[in-house]
Amino acid sequence: MIIGVPKEIKNNENRVALTPAGAMELTKRGHEVYVQTTAGLGSGFEDHEYTAAGAQLLPSIEAVYEKAEMIMKVKEPIEQEYNLIKKDQLLFTYFHFASYEPLTKAMIERGATCLAYETVENPNGSLPLLVPMSEVAGRMAIQEGAKFLEKPMGGSGVLLGGVPGVEPGRVLILGGGVVGTQAAKMAAGLGAQVTIMDINLDRLRYLADVMPANVNTVYSNEMNIRRHIKQANLIVGGVLIAGAKAPHLITRDMLKDMIPGTVLVDxxxxxxxxxxxxxxxxxxxxxxxxxxxxxxxxxxxxxxxxYTSTIALTNATLPYAIQLANKGWKQACKDNEPLKKGLNVIDGKVVYKGVADAFGLEFTPVEQFL
Incomplete structure (x- = not known):
């Protein structure tokens, strides 16, 4: 298969979909890998590292889209990429369709096969291609939240860890999944008082067992959220419904109950x-x-x-990319149920129910295409 890796052009997006090590794993299996010149520079990977791994360089994003049967990206295509996408071209990337209708309609119009990292789902409900970036984002939520709590950044001037004689900051985390767990680890490590909320009691029991003493678990409902936001200095939203829009757990009217300078990281x-x-x-x-x-x-x-994110992402996506390249997307998705759940749009039809429901579009079962 011919695989194309364009340079990401979303604002300040420095990741790349494939490391040189990943390119080597594909080329040694007989596949052609074309990487846009300087695509890896933002992540610390030079062009010569890709050519040494067996990949070939192309000078422009247009050339990559024109050449490739499968496009591997990090973020969803943005508007200036829409017209570069060919009918039946396989796009393997994060899409998050349910949050942006113009992208959904553009991919329907282009007739592309859109396989979304974020909806590849294991039998136990885990999302293997979302996990590594959720781990990064969860940890960063505390890092960034702590920075913007500083007074010059607009925050309330609270140091999350406190100091002897001064109580630590309070962190409220909505969602006890991968993002919430990683955020709690970071916040607890800084010495903050941490509260994690979730509606899954089994998950709360697990977190209560493994987290340090400065992390508390609370069942998530509106009354408890309204009570805890009044004391929190930093609130992290880490709620995910796979392939669908997240629910609004904090509403506009709740802001008036928060401490001035509270930081929200969604x-x-x-x-x-x-x-x-x-x-x-x-x-x-x-x-x-x-x-x-x-x-x-x-x-x-x-x-x-x-640098961290690109390596973590390739570690997760590469086994699936190899299957897609070796077998073609239809056979790969027949053989791999989690990968099949990644299919969102095929030949102008929406085949993922959460996306169809988000915009009132017709839903077509994916089995019609396999």
Whole structure:
């Protein structure tokens, strides 16, 4: 198969979909890998490392899309890429369709086969291609939240770990999944008082067992959220419903109950966000303030630490990419049920129910194409 790796052109997105090591694993199996010149530079990988791994370089994003049967990316195509996508071309990337209707309609119009990292799902409900970036984003949520709690950044001036004689900051984490767990580890390590909320009691029991003493678990409901936001200095939204929009657990009216200078970090913003007042921001302009509450809503948080993120992502995506390249997407998805769940749009039809429901579009069962 001919695989293309374009340079990411989303604002401040420095990751790349494939490391040189990943390129080597594909080329040694007889596949052709074409990488856009300088695509890996933001992550610390030079062009010569790709050519040494057996990949070939192309000078432009247009050339990569024109050449490739399968495009591997990190983030969803943006508007200037839409017309480069060919009918029946396989796109393997993060899409987060349910949060952005124009992208969904563009991919339907282009007739592409869209296989989304974020909806590849194991039998136990885990999302193997979302996990590594969720781990990065969860840890970064505390790192960034702590920074924006500083007074010059707009925050309340609280040091999360406190010092002897001064109580530590309070961190509220909505969601006890991968993001929430990693955020709790980081916040607890800094010495903050941490509360994790979730609706899954089994998950809360597990977290209560493995987390240190400065992490508490609380069942998530509106009354408990309203009570805890009044004391929190940093609130992290880490709620995910696979392939669908996240629910708004913090609403506009709740901001008035927060401490002035509270920081909200909505990691779910690329799925619509679980905080009503959040809208996507960029690393270039990461925050905005509403009612004296700082909102950090960067939709590609791991893009700020691209070396770590690119390696972590390739470690997860490569086994699936090899299957797609070796067998073609149809056979690979027949043989691999988790991979099949990654299919969102095929030949102008929406085949993932969460996406169809988000925009009132017709849903077509994926089995019609396999």
């Amino acid at each position: 990691v779910a913003v690329d799925q619509g966000g679980c905080i009503e007042t959040c809208k996507p921001t960029t690393h270039e302009d990461p925050i905005f303030i509403i009612d004296n509450v700082v909102h950090y809503c960067v939709a590609n948080m791991p893009g700020a630490v691209p």
